[in-house]
Amino acid sequence: MSALTRPSSSAAHPSLWFGAAMTAIVVLIALVSLVWTPQDPTAMEMTQRLQGPSALHWLGTDRFGRDVLSMAMAGAAISLQVSFVAIAFGMALGVPLGLFAAMRGGVLDEAAMRMSDLIFAFPALLTAIMLRELFGPGALNAMIAIGIFNVPVFARVTYGAALSLRTRDFVTASRLAGKSETLIALDHILPNVLPLLIVQATIQLSLGILAEAALSYMGLGVQPPAPSWGRMLNDAQTLMAVAPRLALVPGLCIVFTVLGLNLLGDGLRDKLDPRLRRRQA
């Protein structure tokens, strides 16, 4: 544990590069879809229902004659957006909570961590169902439902890392330099926790994509006419025997994205997390 964040010179992280490339592709497609898709992803053409792949519709059309490729592209943007917001939500609440608990300790510490345990015990899906019942379904609810579960995750990562950092000599040195606890948290703890948070964020991003897909699939997440991979799967379910392609496309999109993010997360962790490299030192 000699250096929590000693940058690695090694370029031999194939999973990092694979993951980064895959993620970059998805992000790029999502960005492109904001300004351009081959067809309007919401434009229906009843005469073109359930067409197979063609020059005009590369991946065919869905039950309303919409272009599947365009929907999948636009779906990337929405899935990423939901996950990103959910992570921002989780970080915005979780990181200060974890920092605070670690720096203060005592009863507050205990209470904060018990609360996060409790949140963990509530199955995410049930929370999403209840949120839907309370506020109606929609992308925002999906974000909050997923975000709520990101809070304890980030709180714990921050808490754990901050707790061990707090006893490190350089923090003591900073204290001896007359810095307040708040300043120490901002100047030393946070920057050192950051790499871990980035790794965790990558992992949560992939979990968020999966969760969004599951919620939208259950009709609890993104609502029409906004296209989303989970919704496309929901739509495809009754057409499984007729047009399995409709279930295959969004499913593979999810797998590709999540795989990319996981590889990226693994690679980043190998690069940044000292625990796995301790033995090489």
Place this chain on the structure above:
Amino acid sequence: MTLLVLDDLVATLDGAALLRGVNLRVAQGEIVGLVGESGSGKSMTALAIMQLLPERTASTGQILFGGRDLTQTAEAAMCAIRGRDIGLIFQEPMTALNPLKTVGDQIAESFMLHEGLAYAEALDKTRAAMDRVGLADIPATRYPHELSGGQRQRIVIAMAIACRPKLIIADEPTSALDVTTQAQILDLLRSITRESGAALLLISHDLAVVASMADRIAVMKDGRIVEEGATRSFFGAMRDPYAHALYEASVHRPARQPMMNKTAPFFVAENCTRLYRKPSLFRADPQPLRAVDHVSLALSPGESVGLVGESGSGKSTLARALLGLDPLDQGTLTLDGVVLDPARKQDRLRLRRKVQLVFQDPYSSFDPRRTIGWSMTEALGHLTEPVSESDKARRVAALLEQVGLAPDFAGRFPHEMSGGQRQRAAIARALMTDPELIVLDEPVSALDVSIRARILDLLADLQAQHSVTYLFITHDLTLLRAVTDRTLVMQKGKIVEEGPTARLLDEPQHPYTQALVAASPDLPAHVAGLQSDV
């Protein structure tokens, strides 16, 4: 008769050379000391003998053990040799034992494995083995976490000697232990090898330890043996410059002016008590541990005071209290005649302006994500008036120069520097606010011997320049003698003896001090003894 021959042993891992041709002989019943600094390849040599080198390690050369080339021995046969014919003792008693198994079971495993005993019989022999290593009063059903470090190391030794091997390899067996424990463990190793007739390959970074134990000494550097010879003639006949330097550094005493005219103390701690309470859910711990128990000390300008004690003696807790890092349960701190209450922020800042700290571990004392310059100037503006960026840069450059570092080190990150460089930077940081007292918490114990000597010189120079007071916290009596005027001996939270260092070490009064002095290997004295023998 020769038991072990290493013949031009070469090992490489992923293109990096670990061993570059090691030649070494160990005779039956002989104790050979293998000395080297970190990275010299001494541990790799041990693993090579055991044929436990990391996977993908390529090696050439021969390892003849009792005439059999171990490099050509099949893995199954090697398993029969390990533990039966060669026993290995590791450095870290904390991690060398499986935490989930009782110590008895772990020792018994050897008997069951090599002597084909049933569990019950193996347990009987285990009892005997534990008695042999001085653990007669420890039940075999204990788990490792229930034992102290020294006890665990005895368990590891019991395991290594269980089947009465012909060769015992001990890799830094006492580095993680306190001085008195170290002496006991070394005694145990010596008596066991003598009694069983086994050979011992003792690997250490500490020339003093090796000199006191070994029949023969070999010095290793960069994967090679650079100097070798019988202990009695070794120190007189060193030809290799590195071996010589190593010896010099080990016995180095920085040139320093002893304090002559002692003035009135500027820093006084009186009756300091610090309690340690076990956290309890329901009520206050009725009998809190007194980590620091009514300790008083007074420091005068320019003097160098040693604080010695073993781990758990309370010396680090005392240091933290003196620095105002932890509150005092009792007692007062007086700085320049003013009584300070560390619970008050203003007083804390005042205290820290005058009292600074240099840490033991140079690797963790700098924030890995900040440049050295940033870390050095952290205190400016908090403990002092606000300082302009250009002034900051100027002061950093000046201090870096004083500690022997180029000014461009200010822009470097900690991982871009060696341990010695970091420790220099840490000293420079401590000087940033012109303190009157610097607490040095084992400032050189994490450094290799050769670097250690240079840091000690630097500290002596700086003291002369800045007329700053040092409070040296250490467990190393040789070091104390070299760098301090006065010494306080701490045991179980109390100062048990204090006095001028030379007097205290030469004529210890308190039984604890006497034990400490007796247990500490003293290389110069030992070498002097050897040479007078010749």
Place this chain on the structure above:
Amino acid sequence: MIRLLTKACLALVLVTASVAMAPLSAAPRTDLNVGMRLEPPHLDPTAGAAAAIGEIVYANLFEGLTRMAADGAIKPGLAESWTVSPDGKVYTFTLRKGVTFHDGTPFDAAVAKFALDRARASDSVNPQKGLFEPIEAVEVIDPATLKVTLKRPTGAFLFNLAWPAAVMVAPQSAADNKTKPIGTGPFKLDRWAKGSQVDLVRHPNYWGAKPALNKISFKIIGDPTAAYAAMMAGDVDAYPIFPANENIPQFQADKRFTVKIGNTEGKTIVAINNARTPFDDIRVRRALAHGIDRKAVIDGATMGLGKPIGSHYAPQDAGYVDLTGQYPYDPEKAKALLKEAGVSNLKVKLILPPPDYARRSGEIIAAQLKKIGVEAELVPVEWAQWLSDVFRGKNYDLTIISHVEPMDLDIYARDDYYFNYANADYKALYAELAATSDPEKRKALIEKAQRKLTDDSVNVFMFLLPKTGVWNAKLEGLWENAPLPVNDFTAVRWRD
């Protein structure tokens, strides 16, 4: 992993083989596995509105005084005949003799009086209590004769008595009918494995003709894919209403199955809150009607199987008039109408209850409305919310819903109904209809009522939900249409 799979496959082959080797009987089967989309919450049709209750128990387990035939005609049930007084206010029923409930309790006029009085009592929890509202008094003349006096002539009274909510229940067993239904029908409850299936077996002492089936199992498989696989595998013999229209072409192409696209009474409409600006303006409502392409919605939402309707009336019912041409799809005209009404940048909320037809229609309709400059936000809700917000609270702009009650022209005449139609002319028209018993006059009035609703463009009338019946080709006697949400299996048999 691969070895595991191989083993699983092997186990499978063994099981399949043992099933296949079961002796094949020559006699026709007497059991029937029926697929159901939804599970009933309980089995008492007099205490719950869920269609699934009637779909299991009606005519099979419970019987009413009158009963609905497959063609929608009213036939004698437990009343073998009746007379109506000339003023249309007194009905005298002659009850069948020798009828007993499954527990042996005899059925007579006293029981019938109990059942009717219970349904209309002040603490009644009957979901269709309105059916009994016209009743003034019920009298037992003798054990086989029941006299019902109405407050006013009610043309649909016999029809009302044929509803599932009007079945006959006995005083001793009525309270427990939810879980232990005791009726007079040819089948009685055998077992209810909650969440998966309801089994009915033949009641040996049935008063009427012995049905061909001995046992009916209602299997609850709502998931379309599972339903499809279950039909294909023969686990289910019949789906009176298959849960997904998407699979219908595949069944049609398969000789093993009979596919009947029949009619339900489910009139699917885009309901409009007539009281809310700008929908209080008839031009806006007409603009909506012109702006929605009925054909595209039917194609997209029902795979082309729904029948278009032009008013709130099903084509198969007496007095139907085809008004589907009144508001042809014409976005330009729709825009012009909106402009005329001074409406621009209209943003509305389109509330969608859970069924697929609503969700899918909503998606298409929103896209169509966008073309006439109306921004429709889709708000999917669960039934609970739909009922409280839309139906009870009338807090909505537009919603898509199927009205499944047959011939329910009355709802437009109700005060305080969620359409907020409140039209005095229509109320007068309906009052006249309600008081008319003569079939020809009724037909004329019904026609007039339909025209009135279409002219006022109260709602946008879309299509009739299809009854997508799929069953084993060897089965006969299943209903092609669904005049009520019921499944009468008394005449169902297996052909050899």
Place this chain on the structure above:
Amino acid sequence: MSPLWLLRRIAGLLFALVAASAIVFVLMDLLPGDPAEIMLGTNARPDTLAALRAEMGLDRPALIRYADWALGLLRGDFGRSLTYSVPVAELVQERLAVTLPLAMMAIALTLFIALPLGAFAASRRKSLTDSTIIAVTQLGVAIPNFWFAMMLVLVFAISWRLLPSGGFPGWSAGPSAILALILPAIALALPQAAILTRVMRSSLLETLGEDYVRTARAKGLTRAEALRRHAFRNALIPVLTILGLQFSFLIAGTVVIENVFSLPGLGRLIFQAINQRDLVVVRSVVMLLIASIIVINFCVDLAYALVDPRLRGRS
């Protein structure tokens, strides 16, 4: 195990249960919609609705209803379903007969796949086999379980017609009941197994690098023996943590998977009950699930103490 430690843990457990019950009740009470309305449909009249509400006890104050419910739970009385009109305990019992075997099959499958596969990969570190296993698990983690379920249905039920695609014939149907659970169990287990395989592998690798494993090797144990006798049990500790977490995922997973396969299990019961506003069922079953997660986590903590003597405290 020190009594104080146990006491603290039990206190934490009780606190969590009480807090969870309060949260569940409040959330349920906030849900819009009236169960009476759902039952009676669109033709119901206001007086009929009021009568039904009174019959179901919905007109009483919230605090009293909470107290009734919580005390009932303590007595093992889960209340009576508003829609099914049967005791919730009975419903739960029926549904558990599907969910419990399904969860057990899934966990068993997960363990049977993950532990050997992870250990195997760790023992062949950096070999082709290892890389292949890693790649496959990486893929397994990325696949959404409901999509995987759909694909299984597509292949095994629709294309090959080997296994039922959904529905549950009841345990009285014998082997076909087990067949009905095979695909759902696989759909639940494989993504979990992928995660656990990775955890097992990395945990074992980490343990294999520990000093005490080297000590064991120095003692003369072969690689395999050292792995089995010294590394395996230590490596199980993180596996246990993940397994505890996976239980909670499994619960959420069954809700989705039971819906995909139309299985009459607890998850589907909750989903239906929420839509029908059968609040009594929802809150009791949700509470049951949450309690089981909390209790399982408690058991995981106890299991740590069993595996790891360091947590038992000095005797």
